[in-house]
Amino acid sequence: MSGHEPVLDEAVLDAAFPAWQYSASSCCQVDVVSQPITYQEFFLTYLQQNRPCLFGSHVTSQWRSRREWVTQDGKPDWETLKQLFGHLTVPVADCKKVEYQAQPKQDMLMAQFLTYWQDLCTRGHPADKPSLYLKDWHFCRSCPDYGAYETPVYFQSDWLNEFWDQQYQGEDDYRFVYMGPKGSWTPFHADVFRSYSWSANVCGCKKWLLFPPGQEEQLRDTTGSLVYDVTSEELLDPVRYPHYSRDTRPLEVVQRAGEVMFVPCGWHHQVFNLEDTISINHNWVNSCNVHMMWGFLQSELSRVQQAISDCTDMEDWHGHCQVILKASSGMNYQEFVDFLSCIADRRLRDLQLWDKEGEGEHPSRHHHRLDLQRLYSVLCTVMADQDFQRVGLEVQSKADCLKMSLEKVHL
16 A cells, blocks of 8 residues: 555545544544555544554555564564664663653664663663663654655655655654664653654554543643653642543553554654564644644744743734744744645646646546645635734735635635
């Protein structure tokens, strides 16, 4: 399936835009997709409904990384990894330390990290040793020609990396490799921009604790901060966590070698490596969750405005809020319009080209039209926002031009 393009039929164009909101989900289990399904089945059942699922190992069976990075007994092949990547510098977190509600990171040579990991494994993972976890390594940026994997077709409608590839020319992206020993873990969080994520185990085993949107509110302390570790006994303190209930239980998923976890937007989660594990992870946004991305930016701007509310008399206060929003959240309103424009421009060009060349029934045509419908919907929402109306005239003019371009297409 990974070599195919995501294709939708015309029926999806008649569906009303889903009413996304952060409310408790009715999802009570995580489906296991053990046999190939079509992209449209995934789109309608999981993307549109914002439901998690676990794909079987058939999705990754042809990956080069699964052949070359793993020994015959299913363990990380440290020697091969050293030969291939030992000279590279990678980001490594210490899972036994906490700084500012996060695991502190340091840069380390891959060869040094692999030597640590191999020694830890040989000694039986002693508890008195550091638990180092290679995290958020931009592998495709470091090794653009290696071809460790192919993005499965289900996740190829990826606006976030499409935009980042064009905007930053390969200097940044949301494609990562993780490598960690048994016992390493990632604290409780939701993904950047309220994006989707997919995570494929090249080898090893993970346990996921998944909380549907809205349930995280029961896991905040009296200051509004999320708990760092959802398995911690500190949640039992009713003074600090007055909204917590023992009935606040996650969906638990055990992900084994070759399997791929799909995490919908707004689902907070915590992840443990039950074995020595290597995984490949992407964050991504598309027509199904772009409204949630915009909602996230709105809420983050509100936080910024509240934090510097005592400075409202400063010159261009709203402009300063946008600068802080970009620094704290990775994107501001201007860049969000750039993002929408980038995604729309390519699809508008494709439709124009297909019409010119007589390819009116191109397989991607319906998907492009759906993308443009939803781009137009979120753009109208952006332009009606009072804070957006306070950004510079240049940004508003760009949004106006994009809106007119979209209106010329019979969506």
